[in-house]
Amino acid sequence: MxxxxxxxxxxxxxxxxxxxYAQSGNAPYVVEEGGKKIFKVAGPDxxxxxxxxxxxxxxxxxxxxxxxxxxxxINNLDDPMKFPKQPGKSYPHxxxxxxxxxxxxxxxxxxVATPLLKENPDLxxxxxxxxxxxxxxxxxxxxxxxxxxxxxxxxxxxPSQNLVEFGALGISLMLAxxxxxxxxxxxxxxxxxxxxxxxxxxxxxxxxxxxxNIFVLSFFKDxxxxxxxxxxxxxxxxxxxxxxxxxxxxxxxxxxxxxxWAFQMYGMIWSEYFGNEYYPEYAAQxxxxxxxxxxxxxxxxxxDGKMIMWGRSISYRMGSIVPLPLMGFEEDKDLxxxxxxxxxxxxxxxxxxxxxxxxxxxxxxxxxxxxxPAVQGYSCRGSVFWMGKAFLGLMVPDDSPFWTSTENEGPWxxxxxxxxxxxxxxxxxxxxxxxxxxxxxxxxxxxxxxxIIPAWEKFRGSENYNRLSYNSAFPWQEDGKNGEVAMNYVxxxxxxxxxxxxxxxxxxxxxxxxxxxxKLETNEDVQMDLAEIPLPNGILRVDRNRSxxxxxxxxxxxxxxxxxxxxxxxxxxxxxxxxxxxxxxEYQLAMVPxxxxxxxxxxxxxxxxxxxxxxxxxxxxxxxxPETEHISIYATLxxxxxxxxxxxxxxxxxxxxxxxxxxxKAVKLTFKNxxxxxxxx
Numbered sequence: 001m002x003x004x005x006x007x008x009x010x011x012x013x014x015x016x017x018x019x020x021y022a023q024s025g026n027a028p029y030v031v032e033e034g035g036k037k038i039f040k041v042a043g044p045d046x047x048x049x050x051x052x053x054x055x056x057x058x059x060x061x062x063x064x065x066x067x068x069x070x071x072x073x074i075n076n077l078d079d080p081m082k083f084p085k086q087p088g089k090s091y092p093h094x095x096x097x098x099x100x101x102x103x104x105x106x107x108x109x110x111x112v113a114t115p116l117l118k119e120n121p122d123l124x125x126x127x128x129x130x131x132x133x134x135x136x137x138x139x140x141x142x143x144x145x146x147x148x149x150x151x152x153x154x155x156x157x158x159p160s161q162n163l164v165e166f167g168a169l170g171i172s173l174m175l176a177x178x179x180x181x182x183x184x185x186x187x188x189x190x191x192x193x194x195x196x197x198x199x200x201x202x203x204x205x206x207x208x209x210x211x212x213n214i215f216v217l218s219f220f221k222d223x224x225x226x227x228x229x230x231x232x233x234x235x236x237x238x239x240x241x242x243x244x245x246x247x248x249x250x251x252x253x254x255x256x257x258x259x260x261w262a263f264q265m266y267g268m269i270w271s272e273y274f275g276n277e278y279y280p281e282y283a284a285q286x287x288x289x290x291x292x293x294x295x296x297x298x299x300x301x302x303x304d305g306k307m308i309m310w311g312r313s314i315s316y317r318m319g320s321i322v323p324l325p326l327m328g329f330e331e332d333k334d335l336x337x338x339x340x341x342x343x344x345x346x347x348x349x350x351x352x353x354x355x356x357x358x359x360x361x362x363x364x365x366x367x368x369x370x371x372x373p374a375v376q377g378y379s380c381r382g383s384v385f386w387m388g389k390a391f392l393g394l395m396v397p398d399d400s401p402f403w404t405s406t407e408n409e410g411p412w413x414x415x416x417x418x419x420x421x422x423x424x425x426x427x428x429x430x431x432x433x434x435x436x437x438x439x440x441x442x443x444x445x446x447x448x449x450x451x452i453i454p455a456w457e458k459f460r461g462s463e464n465y466n467r468l469s470y471n472s473a474f475p476w477q478e479d480g481k482n483g484e485v486a487m488n489y490v491x492x493x494x495x496x497x498x499x500x501x502x503x504x505x506x507x508x509x510x511x512x513x514x515x516x517x518x519k520l521e522t523n524e525d526v527q528m529d530l531a532e533i534p535l536p537n538g539i540l541r542v543d544r545n546r547s548x549x550x551x552x553x554x555x556x557x558x559x560x561x562x563x564x565x566x567x568x569x570x571x572x573x574x575x576x577x578x579x580x581x582x583x584x585x586e587y588q589l590a591m592v593p594x595x596x597x598x599x600x601x602x603x604x605x606x607x608x609x610x611x612x613x614x615x616x617x618x619x620x621x622x623x624x625x626p627e628t629e630h631i632s633i634y635a636t637l638x639x640x641x642x643x644x645x646x647x648x649x650x651x652x653x654x655x656x657x658x659x660x661x662x663x664x665k666a667v668k669l670t671f672k673n674x675x676x677x678x679x680x681x
Contacts (some may be wrong), residue, residue, distance in 0.1 A: 027068070029061040037361070039065045039352035049407040051304070054345040056394065056403045062348055063112050063391045064125075069361035070109045070385070071125040077136040080148060081105025083381040084360045088372045090379045097380075100161045102148055104382040106137050107168040110180075111388030114172040115395050117179045131179050138169070139184060142191035152198040159209060161378070163199040167212025170196065170219045171266075174273050175395060181223070193225050201228045207252045208242075208262035210235040211270070218274045236282045239263070240289075245428035247293035254465060255429050255446050256311030260297065261319040261389050264290055268326045269392065287330070293323050294335055298343055299424050299433050302472035303412040303440030305346015309610065310444060310470040312459055314374050315365045316386040321347045325393025328402030337401040339410030348390065363387065371610040373478040376459050412437065421534045423512060430506040432514050434534045439587070439642055441473040443534070445514055448504050451521050461521075463488075466502040468532065469539070473587060473640070474558035477615060478608040485556035486617045492552040493522045501528075513679060525549045531679045533669075537651055538590075538639035542658075542667050542679045545596075545632040550625045556603075557591045557618045557638045560584040561611035569602050569616070574653045580618045581647070588641045591618040594658060596634035598622045631660050633667060 026032065028042040039062060044053020070081060080102040091097050113130055116123055123130045140146040150162055173181050184192070200216025217232040242249040242263060249263035267286030275283030301307055307320050321344040327335060351357045356369025363384040364370040396402055416422060416437035424433040432445040445468070450461035459465075463476050467487045470476060477486040483498045490498040499522060507515035513533050520526035525548040533540040545553075560567055560582055568583040574592075580600050581590045593600050597620040609615035620636060635658055641647060650672055657670040667679040 027061075027064065029058070029065055033355060036355050037069075037358065038355060039349075041349075047406075048404075049341070049345065051342050051407050051409065052345040052349060054341075054348070056398060059345075059348070059391065059394055060116065060119075062352055063116055063388075063394065065352065066363070066385070066388065067109065067112045067116070067130070068125055069358060069363075070105070070112075071128060071130070072361045074126060074128055074133060077128070077133055080137070081109050081382055083362045086359075086365045086370055086375075086381055088365075088375055089377045090365055090375055090381065090383075091377060092380060099148065099150060100165070101380045101382060103141070103150060103162065103165045104380055105385070106134070106148075107165040107172070108382055108385035108388060110134060110169065110172040112385060112391050114176050114180070115391055118176045118395065121179045131183075134180060135183050138180065138192065139188045142188060142195055150195060152195045153202055157202070159202070159204050160199075163202070163204065163212050163216075164209065166196045166199050167209075167215045170200075170212075170215035171269060171392075174215065174219045174222070175269075175392070177223075189223075193220050193223070196220065197225065197227060201231060204235065206238075208239075208249075208258050208266070210239045211262065211266040214239070214270060215266070218270065218278070221278070222274060233279075233282075236279065239267070240282070240285055243289050245292065246296045246426035246431075247289070248296075248426060248429040248431065249289075250429070253450065254311065254448075254460060255431060256465075257313070257316070257320045258311070260293075260323050261316060261386070264293060265322045265326065265389055265392070268323070268329065272329050290323070290326075291330075291332075294327065294332070296424055296426055296433065297323065298339065298410065299422075299435055300442055300444060301343045301347065302442050303409055303437070305343045306350050306472045307347050308442060308444055308470045308472045309367050309374070309475040310446070310464070310467075312376055312464050313379070313383075313386070314367055314464070315363070315379065315384050316389075317351050317363075317367070317384075318347050319387040319389045322389045322392060325390075325396050325402050328393070328396035328400035331401060335401075336405075336408065336410050338405035338408040341402055341405065342407040342409055344390070344393070345407070367475060367610040369610075373463060373608075374610065376457075411435075412440065419536050421536050423534060425509045430509070432509060436534075436536070438537050439473055439640060441471055443469050443471045445469045445532075447506065448502055450502060452502065453521060461502040463500075466500055466504075468530070471558060474560070474589075475610045477559035477605070477610075477617060480603075480605055480608055483554050483619070483621075484603045484605045484608065484617065485554055485619060486559035487556060489518075489528070490554050490556075491520055491523075491526055493520065495522075498554070504530075511677065513677065523549060523551075526551055529681045531667075531681070533677060533679075535637075535639075535654065537641060538637060540655070540669075541634070541636045541638065542669070543634045543636075544681050545624055545634060547624060547632075548626055550623070550627075552621070552623050554619050554621045555597075555634070555636060557589050558640070559605070559609055559615050559617035560587060560589055561609045562614040562616070563612065567604075567614075567616045572647070572652065574649055577653065579652055582616050582618060583643055584616075585643050588643055588645070588647075589618060590637070590639040590641075590647065590652060591620065592637035592639070592652065593620045594635035594637060594655065596622060596632070597636070631662070633660055635667075 031040045041053045140148040200213045217227045221227045249259040251258040271283035324340040324344040354368045365375045418438045422435040434443040448465040452458040452461035493499045505517045516530045529544040572579045600620045659668045665681045669677045
């Protein structure tokens with residue numbers, strides 16, 4: 001009887017939801033808040049997914065939520081996937097780039113549409129047959145009379161954005177040929193093959209771009225077309241050569257999410273849908289590299305699945321999770337699939353439920369909302385749908401343990417202790433991932449060594465890469481012209497401009513201490529030895545300034561956004577040290593200048609933070625003079641806590657003694673808990 005009542009209740013709730021859907025015009029997975037359409041988990045399953053309520057069905061809802069926004073611009077088959085330009089550096093700046101802009105919108109929204117069409121070829125959105133729309137638009141790419149026409153690569157033409165998008169199209173054609181390829185006329189198939197192969201059988205960029213050639217050549221080989229097999233194998237070999245171990249590929253020159261939403265995802269998809277049959281040795285190598293992920297990459301996400309704002313193309317956001325569901329292609333009895341899904345669903349909700357995520361019905365270029373410092377000039381508005389790679393996880397079968405395992409928080413709930421920290425160092429990439437159970441956050445320290453003055457891609461040495469560390473709880477803040485800085489040093493250079501450090505050289509990771517050297521780009525006589533020690537509630541920095549020139553310098557903690565209630569500031573005195581604390585109602589940050597600094601202050605900023613217009617950061621400062629500095633050690637505590645929690649004196653001052661041994665070039669640290677560490681420069 002109870003089961004019958006429960007079933008009747010479920011039916012009633014379903015009918016009520018349909019009624020409200022009909023009245024509001026919104027799908028059951030959309031809720032309007034402040035005039036904005038926010039994703040909601042409709043009918044959450046908290047038995048299977050006790051943390052997010054999300055199952056495979058809700059992932060499909062999320063895909064539809066994004067695709068419906070894109071199709072709000074489509075009223076007939078001729079309408080392109082072209083979206084309102086976001087002000088700033090994103091393209092197009094002239095009509096010449098518009099065809100490529102349209103191609104991006106078409107091929108990238110297909111990442112969202114393809115798994116939905118694979119299951120339901122009859123899908124309609126906005127009164128348009130989704131399959132028919134993409135079939136029609138694909139045919140227009142080779143119609144010389146169409147505004148969507150893409151010219152084949154010129155005989156001596158180099159790599160271009162068209163190669164990127166054709167590579168993306170090759171992936172979707174490979175995954176759902178019955179919906180996207182087979183319905184095309186033979187004439188269109190042959191013309192499309194000629195155009196796409198003209199790009200695939202050509203030069204590329206020495207990075208993850210080789211996979212665009214690989215997918216084009218692989219798909220058409222599978223369809224019986226003649227391709228350059230020697231070039232295909234060359235690009236496969238060169239792609240594998242980017243691997244550095246522990247799941248990380250180097251994207252030349254950086255380590256970032258491209259290792260995951262590009263190399264790892266491409267390698268696994270290619271192997272599963274093509275490589276296993278045609279090139280099993282290469283497929284086996286890609287899968288072996290993919291298997292290394294599970295011991296490192298999941299730790300990069302916070303306890304609740306939030307991803308870290310780090311690296312270029314961060315507007316692709318949730319694309320970072322795609323390796324996690326793809327783990328479901330192979331059953332691994334030692335893998336915690338429930339944790340993988342909890343991370344992936346948590347990352348999705350991090351953005352889908354943020355009120356600033358969408359504007360004009362499509363995702364913004366930024367992190368949460370629009371944020372120009374995180375935008376690169378190679379992006380247009382449709383570029384954001386690269387995040388649709390996350391939904392390629394829907395290709396994983398329903399009975400995979402990724403979908404059927406009960407959601408859990410892995411080591412966060414059964415291993416990690418609040419008063420400890422957990423470091424994961426990856427040799428080869430020199431990446432250090434740190435987990436902080438006290439606030440449920442994760443942090444990364446990674447490569448950056450790019451001189452931006454001569455560089456045409458200046459973003460590679462910008463805040464996207466040059467922070468001392470990146471934390472899931474504290475998105476990076478742009479540097480200000482007046483010396484406002486968060487999680488880096490800035491120096492006042494010869495032009496009287498505040499210049500951030502970016503030419504870092506990794507030295508070693510030893511006994512919980514991460515060592516780097518760094519020099520100022522505009523003045524090589526300004527140099528520092530950096531040593532940082534993650535603590536259970538923050539970071540201890542013990543850095544040595546070995547500059548030859550006198551110079552003004554500043555160091556910043558992480559920044560806090562004003563979440564609407566203002567940011568409280570207060571000062572505490574502990575053992576003679578002045579400690580600045582800021583509190584935004586979510587987190588508290590404290591900074592303690594232990595040695596070397598002449599002052600400390602809270603700096604308020606406007607327009608520099610990705611979460612809010614107003615923000616605050618604690619900075620320490622000094623005027624360094626090599627002639628008068630007896631010991632050039634700058635020691636700093638950078639601490640944090642959740643709001644509402646009280647600071648103990650031991651938390652604010654965990655150091656008992658700090659002793660510099662000039663002869664050994666070392667600093668011995670004695671902690672109040674009895675532990676010791678020695679920093680060797």
